Amino acid sequence: MHLRRMPRVALLDLATPIQRLRRIEAALGEQLNGIRLFVKRDDVMGLGGGGNKLRKLEFLLGDAIAQGADTVITVGGRQSNHARLTAAAAARYGLRCELVLGRVVARDDEDYMESGNIILDDLFGATIHDVAGNVSTLAVAEERAEILRASGRKVYVAPTGGSSSVGCLGYAACASEIAAQSAAQDIHFGHIVVPNGSGGMHAGLSAGFAALGVGAAKVKSFAVLARVEEARRGTLEKINATLGLLESPGVSPDEVNISGAQLGEGYGIPTEAMKKAVRLMARHEGLLLDPVYSGKAFAGLLDDIANGVLKPGQNVLFIMSGGTPALFAYRKEFRPDE
Incomplete structure (x- = not known):
């Protein structure tokens, strides 16, 4: 291979x-x-x-760093495992991280909205963007990437699940x-x-x-x-x-x-x-x-x-x-x- x-x-x-x-x-x-x-x-x-997302992130962050990125943006649901691990991996390699998280699961109880992965996203230093479930998280991520690029940042956007x-x-x-x-x-x-x-x-x-x-x-x-x-x-x-x-x-x-x-x-x-x-x-x-x-x-x-x-x-x-x-x-x- x-x-x-x-x-x-x-x-x-x-x-x-x-x-x-x-x-x-x-x-x-x-x-x-x-x-x-x-x-x-x-x-x-x-x-x-x-x-499992760490396996994908080995290559995604490798690609991001090879392209000179200083910021990684990815997308997912409110309790995304991929988002959590992207934030952790970005912290390990000194990259800024932003997460665009959609409310794709129809629930708003406190456990789901504020516990689990979402606590860890914040601990790892990610900037979190909370968007409605009917909004394309990838479109929001691309829009955010353009804003950051206009300010001089070098942004790498990873898809849902890093897939x-x-x-x-x-x-x-x-x-x-x-x-x-x-x-x-x-x-x-x-x-x-x-x-x-x-x-x-x-x-x-x-x-x-x-x-x-x-x-x-x-x-x-x-x-x-x-x-x-x-x-x-x-x-x-x-x-x-x-x-x-x-x-x-x-x-x-x-x-x-x-x-x-x-x-x-x-x-x-x-x-x-x-x-x-x-x-x-x-x-x-x-x-x-x-x-x-x-x-x-x-x-x-x-x-x-x-x-x-x-x-x-x-x-x-x-x-x-x-x-x-x-x-x-x-x-x-x-x-x-x-």
Whole structure:
């Protein structure tokens, strides 16, 4: 893979560990049909509370610094994990950071509006722009960038979730990391499961595995933001754009495996399956899923197991994407009697 020539900063200290979920396996029992469950701990990273967006930000900030930027602007929802980690990474590298956050989830309770990620955004020194849910955050970001450029600042604008083709390189690199860990531990993963929000995680992994000759189709994601057809189109586009940067051939639509079964009523809206999945992971493994992304994706994996969708006897890897601060924004969903 042609990654070494890409501008990159260091935000991860080491490869994130892969661990087996033995107590969940015991709880699921015979319905597993010999399937072994593993997690890759992309929630365990040292900067900014950790999370998968740091992989994308290694390349996004590398690109920004290579272009001479002194300011980074990015966009997302009120409880955006990407926004939090952009602010933390910018602080690490001495860049100014502005966040354009839309009210894309229809709720205005104090926990959601003022707790979780939003506290950390402020602690990391970001300037926060709060915009209505029906306003294009990217358009506002571009307008703000022009104002700052007119004052002499050099501004880099990153998209939702950091999921440009440059950002997706972070998960192409992760595919190489998984392949190396798989070889070192003598574990072949037949199936890899992730959430699909802005699509960069799925796209980067699929592009990376395709470039390695392993194939893109071993990655399955569960849509948590867009309806499944929109998610599939966007993810395919990102896979092939990333493969273009890697100077590798593109993939076909039938290699993009996305389910819409866990979206529920929409982005950021809790489901009962998500809450059960979060509690199962917490109470059996002592690990935390988030309520918006990994909670819904793990619920999807559990549903696939229960319905016999997965090939018996294989090793399945679930990538924990972080986002723990968002649990505090959803306090009422997990402690409804308080």
